[in-house]
Amino acid sequence: MEVKNFKMVAKTLFGLEELLAQELRHLGASNIEIGTRNVSFEGDTGFMYKANLCCRTAIKILKPIHAFNIFTEEDLYKKIYEMPWENYMSVSGTLAVNATVFSDVFTHSQYIALKTKDAIVDRFRDREGSRPDVDLDHPTLRINIHIDRNICTVSLDSSGESLHKRGYKIESTLAPINEVLAAGLIMLAGWNGQCDFLDPMCGGGTILTEAAMIACNIPPNLNRDEFGFETWPDFDVDLFEKIESSALKKIREFPHKIWGYDTDAVAIRKAKENIKSANLQDFIEVKHQDFFESEKMTEKPLYMVFNPPYDERISINDIETFYSSIGNTLKRSYPGTQAWMITSNFEALKYVGLRPSKKIKLFNGKLEAKLVRYEIYEGSRKASKQ
Structure with missing residues (x-):
């Protein structure tokens, strides 16, 4: 045929x-x-x-x-x-x-x-x-x-509900990031499982979960209950199961570590629930930890992707100090790190005190945002290049 x-x-x-x-x-x-x-x-x-x-x-x-x-x-x-x-x-x-x-x-x-x-x-x-x-x-x-x-x-x-509704999120935090946007940030950053990964302000764990699925090549919508095409008169269930089985065979091992930090104990609990719902608890470790009091745990290369508060849905008392602390922590404690951060607070971004090596225009919901990259070298940048 x-x-x-x-x-x-x-x-x-x-x-x-x-x-x-x-x-x-x-x-x-x-x-x-x-x-x-x-x-x-x-x-x-x-x-x-x-x-x-x-x-x-x-x-x-x-x-x-x-x-x-x-x-x-x-x-x-x-x-x-x-x-x-x-x-x-x-x-x-x-x-x-x-x-x-x-x-x-x-x-x-x-x-x-x-x-x-x-x-x-x-x-x-x-x-x-x-x-x-x-x-x-x-x-x-x-x-x-x-x-x-x-x-x-x-x-x-053919999708039914929006494909950002993966099916693994059972607990939501105050300002959750869209799953499609989270996956997009990681992919734009160029991370696909080649080294350790950290989200230092992980909230409900969406970026961590998407990172683990990318690293292991797990189909992102494997946990969904249904797709729109499943109720069509010509739905071929045998063909769909064949497609699904083929995708599952391409799942791979991931030899590195994925970490998440947050200062909110409730967010950490929710992140753990969501990660467990996605069956990814073997690949991700989340800690009740203040990023500003942390340091890099290994000498290996590290990718960092995070979505800090913008002072929009989550209020920050002193947004200038908060963003300044991001820059200071990266410089002081995270050598050998490629750090990617999305924010819609362009004024606060100036207080990071680091020069972004890349800027990408995006939208987080209706908010215009920038995804910026900071390359934190071992020693000076000049020495690293040499």
Whole structure:
């Protein structure tokens, strides 16, 4: 039987597009094109399953099924109504519609989603005498509407819930970092398990968990309860299990150490619970420890990736002193370390007192942020280069 490739679109966070393209290329995608917060590519049904299971920096994997021009709300309703929705779900199923709009004519995404839902349920009611219900939490079918000026693209959401919801996080802290962003930080830093790793302000342990999965090449979404495609009429459970089994065979040993510190005993407890939930307690050690009173535990090279408080969701009494202490601790106690830190507090960043060797623009939620690299050498920088 001929295996047909089709176009898909993977959505991601700003600044992670190149990483996602690299992931898709490594997994075997074809015709990869990078956009803003998205990467389009081609693959077959098995690849769609694999992309959902294995992509660390994807938020959604969408399968476009139709595109058309619209100029009025009536156009949208008519074109959606004419689509054969009975091929994608039954009248006894449930649906949820999400819409994004970039148009002068269509400006309200929730209204577009509502209009789309009306057209679909009206088609079922007219054809079968009853209509499917809406379920925003666990629908049989998630539908994505994307309007760019006058072009409407209708896609099926193969992921279901956002792929940042890996399934291992059972305890949340006050200002948790998105799992996709955490994986992206580690990958942008260039760490893939080649040496020891430290998150000195680990909170609920998200960066630590993502680091361990990267180091061991564990599929990031292995712990999820379900994907959107599992409720589709054409879901091939045997093919999915084959894809999953193949991914599991590629898990590797990790000979180095991953540590996490935090001054909050409650955060440490939550981190331990999350790490245990991910079955990664053999690879990660977390300590109730003040980073500012710590020092590097070995002479081996160390990667450090962390997300310190920005004085936004977590308040800091003296943000200048706090960021100054970060720089002083790195200089005093962490020679031979490549330290990467993300923050949206650009003013506080000046008090670190170290010159970043790299800056990358990202967003943490709605906050514009910078991922910066500090290279802490043994002795002077000049001597290290020599």
